[in-house]
Amino acid sequence: MARVAVSVCRRGRWAVLAVVLLLLAVACGPEERPGEEGFEGVTLRLAVEVGPALGNPIKPYVEQWEQETGAQVQFVEIPxxxxxxxxxxxxQARTDEYDVVIILPTWLGDMAGRGFLEPLDEQIEGDERVDWDDILPRCQDINVWEGETYIVPLDCDVFMSYYNRQLFEDPGHQEAFEERYGYPLGPPETWDQYRDIAEYFSEETEAAGAMESMARQTQTFWTALSRMVPYVSRGEGWELFFDPDDMTPLINSPGHVRALEDMVEIVEYGPSNILEFDVGDIRAQFPQGDAALALDWASIGMIPPDRTNQEVIGFQQIPGVDRVYDHEAGEWVELEEPNRVPFMAANGWGAAIPVTSPNKEAAFDLISFLTSTEISVQFVSMRDNQESAVGYQPFRRSHFENIDAWTESGWEREIAEEYLDQTLQSLEADFVQPDLRIPGAFEYLDALDAGVTSALAGQQTPQEALDQVAEQWDQITDRLGREEQLRLYRASLGLEG
Incomplete structure (x- = not known):
């Protein structure tokens, strides 16, 4: 009986509370309920990468949100x-400098793992604008850390290979290429073919053979990793970075070294200043027909800002290899078909809320607005962005199904359909290599960047450079704690124990 009395008493208190809340809502009026009528007087500080790739594409929509809510947004743009x-x-200083941060899932181990970000599952659940089920599963999963979601996607990254349609479709080049190399000219299926094509066009035309990011501290390491993936990855997920038994670095394996040797060779066939190239240079120059080949995220597929030369760019999954290095057997394995493995370089930009933000409700409202189906399809298709760069690519099922949204942004239907088909094939492949997502990821990848750019500049051989990177990775792991790093690495790959 006591339990019943307590239960009734509790229900009574909840009923009284509900009545009080209802009376307060009526008395206050809808204009005083944040989120329905607005956030007048609220100023959000939004941290984002400087330049046209990430900040500029969303500014028109942030302004729209400001007009609808009465809030203000200050962009804090950072290289x-x-x-x-x-x-x-x-x-770490526990300051409240930012309310929204546009970050990479690669950094979740450091940011979410140390309690610096607000978990967002409760806000996401049932939010019609976020419409979580419309987001591709892989684009959901990369934003989860130890069972909780900390980032709402604005992007979902996958690296792609690009070719110059006009050069490839020229009958004269087709005949001369096949006579020289013994096989038809076409989009490269392997890195060996990629090298042949780059050599041919660099020697036979005014165009560069290939354009790739090769400058220090400009994300060159992701280009290198995209080349390394097919040489070492067979679908386990761990082959690109560390041994899942003891965190031994694998970055200097024969497969990794061979991939870097390939990349070094391309220097000869690129623009004269290719060692200074970053993704911005590629996005500005490749759509103008200045090269035969390029590597970049899927973003470049929708780059030509004036929409007048869309026919230049052909797109496909990154090339593969005819033999793979088997880490466990310690030997090369010959294959009947090229091993082509999509790589989620950087995993994809998304919006998070620092735990120190004093404006969490307004911050999530802005994030929900930006990621919504209606708004996000506009910035991934560059509807209002007329610059030769964009850092966002499709991440929702509806982005791939709503072709009309792309034609409304100025893209030819056939071009948009092919671009979306190739991108979706990569994101939904049986195996997609994820990027690193453990504490210290920024340090590990920065060390790789230094090694790769050193080899590209001829300062070290690929083997010497990657041996040094492996030593640095071991030092980072030991400093952060090998046992804990191993646990988190295995967890990030979905491995037990």
């Missing part, structure tokens, strides 16, 4: 190489 250290410095 790519400084985003992680600046944010971490602020988080």
């Amino acid at each position: 790519f190489a400084e985003i992680f250290p600046k944010l971490m410095s602020s988080f």
